[in-house]
Amino acid sequence: xxxxxxxxxxKDSKAKGQMVDYKVTEISEHMSFLEMMDVLNEQLVNTxxxxxxxxxxCREGICGMCxxxxxxxxxxxxxxxxxxxxxxxxxxxxxxxxIEPFRAAAFPVIKDLVVDRMAxxxxxxxxxxxxxxxxxxxxxxxxxxxxxxxxxxxxxxxxCIGCGACVATCKNSSAMLFVGAKVSQxxxxxxxxxxxxxRVRNMVAQMDLEGFGNCxxxxxxxxxxxxxxxxxxxxxxxxxxxxASI
Amino acid sequence: MSGFFKxxxxxxxxxxxxxxxxxFFLLQHFAINLxxxxxxxxxxxxxxxxxxxxxxxxxxxxVLIFGVVFHFVMGFILEIRNKKAQGVSYAKNNGxxxxxxxxxxxxxxxxxxxxxxxxxxIDFWFPEINVKFIQGDWSGVHEGVEGYRYFHELQEKFVSPxxxxxxxxxxxxxxxxxxxxxxxxxxxxxxxxxxxxxxxxIGTAYSIIxxxxxxxxxxxxxxxxx
Ligand code: SF4
Ligand code: FES
Numbered sequence: 001x002x003x004x005x006x007x008x009x010x011k012d013s014k015a016k017g018q019m020v021d022y023k024v025t026e027i028s029e030h031m032s033f034l035e036m037m038d039v040l041n042e043q044l045v046n047t048x049x050x051x052x053x054x055x056x057x058c059r060e061g062i063c064g065m066c067x068x069x070x071x072x073x074x075x076x077x078x079x080x081x082x083x084x085x086x087x088x089x090x091x092x093x094x095x096x097x098x099i100e101p102f103r104a105a106a107f108p109v110i111k112d113l114v115v116d117r118m119a120x121x122x123x124x125x126x127x128x129x130x131x132x133x134x135x136x137x138x139x140x141x142x143x144x145x146x147x148x149x150x151x152x153x154x155x156x157x158x159x160c161i162g163c164g165a166c167v168a169t170c171k172n173s174s175a176m177l178f179v180g181a182k183v184s185q186x187x188x189x190x191x192x193x194x195x196x197x198x199r200v201r202n203m204v205a206q207m208d209l210e211g212f213g214n215c216x217x218x219x220x221x222x223x224x225x226x227x228x229x230x231x232x233x234x235x236x237x238x239x240x241x242x243x244a245s246i
Numbered sequence: 247m248s249g250f251f252k253x254x255x256x257x258x259x260x261x262x263x264x265x266x267x268x269x270f271f272l273l274q275h276f277a278i279n280l281x282x283x284x285x286x287x288x289x290x291x292x293x294x295x296x297x298x299x300x301x302x303x304x305x306x307x308x309v310l311i312f313g314v315v316f317h318f319v320m321g322f323i324l325e326i327r328n329k330k331a332q333g334v335s336y337a338k339n340n341g342x343x344x345x346x347x348x349x350x351x352x353x354x355x356x357x358x359x360x361x362x363x364x365x366x367x368i369d370f371w372f373p374e375i376n377v378k379f380i381q382g383d384w385s386g387v388h389e390g391v392e393g394y395r396y397f398h399e400l401q402e403k404f405v406s407p408x409x410x411x412x413x414x415x416x417x418x419x420x421x422x423x424x425x426x427x428x429x430x431x432x433x434x435x436x437x438x439x440x441x442x443x444x445x446x447x448i449g450t451a452y453s454i455i456x457x458x459x460x461x462x463x464x465x466x467x468x469x470x471x472x
Contacts, residue, residue, distance in 0.1 A: 006337070019337055072340030098338040105333035171341065171350055172328035174254075204253050213331030214254045214324050216352060217430040223344035232438065238255050239436035245250035 001027050001093035005040065007052055008100045010109050013116075017109065019098075029089040033076060034059060034066060036088055053112040059084040061226060064161030067168070068113055069100040074165035074224045082163060082226045102168035106175070106211045117164050119210040120178060124162075126206035127199035128182045130191050150188045157184035159227045166221035166229070172213030177221040179207050180233035187240050197244035204241055257324060262434035264317040265427055269452070271310055276456050279463050282400060290394035294386045297374065297396070318360055325353045348426040355423035362416030369403055404467035413464045417457040424453035 002025045010017030024040050031039075034056055041051035057065040066083040070076035076086045091097060099113065107115040158181075166177035183200050186192025192199070215234060222231045250256040278296065282289040296302055341350050348355070377383050388395035404410055428449030429442075437445060 008337075069336060072336065072338040073343050077343070100336055100338070103332065103334050103336055105331050108333075169344060171332070171345075172324075173331040173333070174328075176254075204255055208254050211331055212254075213328035214257060215434075216258075216324070216328070216349065217426075217433045218345040218349035220341070220344040220349075231433065235433055235436045235438060238259065238434060241250065241253070241255045242259065242436065245256075 001029065001088070001091070001095075003027060003036075003091065003094070004096040006096060006098045007113070008109075009052070009112055010101075011111065013108055013110055017112075019100075027088055029087070031088045032059070032084055033068070033070070033086040033088065034084045053110075053114045055114050056084055061085045062161060064163035067102045067115060067117070067164060069102055069168055071098055074102065074168040075163075075226055079223070080226060080228055082161075082165075085226070102164050104164075104167045104173035104212070106173065107164060107167060115164075117162070119212070120162050120164065120175070122210065123175070123179060123203055123206045124182065127195070127202040128186075130186060130195060132191070144190050146189060154185050154188040157181045157188065157229065157233055160185075160225075160229050161227060163226060165224050165226060167212065169220045169224040170213065170215070171218060171220070172216055174215040174221075175207050175210070175212040176215040176234045176237065177225060177229055177231070179203055180235075180237040181229045183237045183240055184233040187236060196240065200237060200240040200244050204237070257320065258434045261317065261320055261324070262431040264313050264320070265431040267309075267313045268317060269424070269428065269431075271313070272456060273452075276459055280459065282397060283463055283466055286397040287393070289400075290386075290396050293396035294394050297378070298384050298386065303378075314363065318356070321353065321356050346426060348422050349430070352423060352426060355419045358416060358419035359423060362412070362419070365409075365412060365416075369409070370399075373399075401467055401471045404464055405471050407468065410464050410468045414461050417460045417464075420460075421453050421457035424457070425450065428452055 002023070005022045005024060006019045007022060008017055009020045022040055022044075024036065024043065027036050027039065034054070037052065037054060044051045055065045055067050057063040059066075061082045061084060064082070066075075068075070068083045070083065070086070075081060075083045076090065078086050078090050101107075101109050101113045101115050102117075106119045107117055110116050160178060160181035162178065164178070167173050167175050170177075183203060186199060187196055217231070217234075219231055222229065251260055278289070278292055281292055386394045386396070388398070391398045429446055432445050432449075
């Protein structure tokens with residue numbers, strides 16, 4: 001299929017960017033979105049132009065690096081997939097596709113479609129861990145009984161890949177789905193109890209410090225999240241913070 | 247605890263708590279208004295009680311005013327902060343793909359309700375304050391009106407079709423605001439997914455029945471004034 005692409009081009013973090021039009025031809029519907037971008041970049045390199053910078057790593061939906069805002073939706077129009085898992089069969093011949101970086105004041109653009117998501121790392125560093133010395137004295141996994149239900153919910157929360165689609169989608173640029181998932185994965189397990197109060201307090205404080213907005217429960221994040229992280233995790237984080245503050 | 251209300255989640259909880267209070271007030275206001283459809287006397291009696299009871303006037307009324315002002319001021323503060331958190335806006339954004347119109351436009355439905363409250367204060371509240379607190383007349387009667395004055399005043403207000411029209415439009419916005427706000431307040435308080443469906447149904451019922459009821463009452467008095 002032949003497509004028109006409208007892509008955000010920005011030389012570096014200081015430059016003023018703009019949307020630029022490109023044409024790509026003979027795109028197979030079996031290609032992934034990133035493969036289509038590779039075709040475009042090859043084209044650009046061949047004509048001596050600067051290729052479009054975009055983040056990617058695993059290309060199988062597990063690393064959370066790919067991060068495009070495609071036709072007004074984070075990771076594009078499909079559900080439960082990252083940009084690298086998005087197939088070109090979701091588009092039609094002759095389509096115009098708008099491609100922008102994830103937008104949020106806390107995610108500044110580094111170049112073209114690449115944004116700085118280190119804010120997520122700093123939130124994780126503020127409490128997204130358990131302090132336990134596992135070197136040489138690892139416990140047997142079954143010595144702590146955990147209900148199937150709690151284990152499943154913790155696992156669901158832990159599937160968050162930290163891609164930032166929730167922030168990009170949110171009209172308030174709120175990071176609460178991400179932080180809610182990270183708080184929940186520990187709050188649901190006995191191992192997470194020791195530092196539970198400090199964890200939620202510190203992670204929320206860091207989230208606020210990074211300049212993410214305030215959640216107004218639109219639920220857009222839950223719909224656009226490639227891992228199906230549910231709003232329940234935000235509610236749990238709110239409960240955890242209330243518990244920690246009383 | 248003071249640190250809690252400075253955090254983003256604390257603000258959200260404060261917003262929800264004031265919302266609960268306002269929704270409860272609305273229910274109470276609706277119940278009393280509904281009386282006016284069935285019995286002028288009963289409406290007069292209850293209005294007189296509400297208007298002259300010291301506990302309601304000097305304890306609950308200030309709390310209510312605070313609740314209203316707080317909800318609005320906080321709403322604006324959050325909106326401004328959230329706009330700032332957004333930075334550059336998208337060239338193309340498909341909000342309808344993942345959220346309701348109501349949830350994305352709470353600020354606008356909120357502003358419409360604020361405009362209505364100002365009108366409503368000019369219509370009813372300021373005259374009440376004037377009569378009771380400035381003129382010092384707590385009798386509830388008015389020259390030329392038989393019995394208490396409240397029902398008579400209510401009917402007079404709804405003679406004008408322009409005012410009734412403004413009220414109807416305001417209540418539509420109130421309904422839209424509540425359609426998102428009701429469940430949103432519970433979610434902010436940490437309500438769990440298990441209870442969500444029931445909550446959603448109650449929320450939808452409340453958001454439709456209450457504003458529609460207010461509209462019907464306004465139209466009823468508009469059509470029935472003598
Ligand atoms: S919650 Fe979902 S959208 Fe947000 S960072 Fe995690 S995986 Fe990405
Ligand atoms: S490149 Fe790893 S999730 Fe898309």
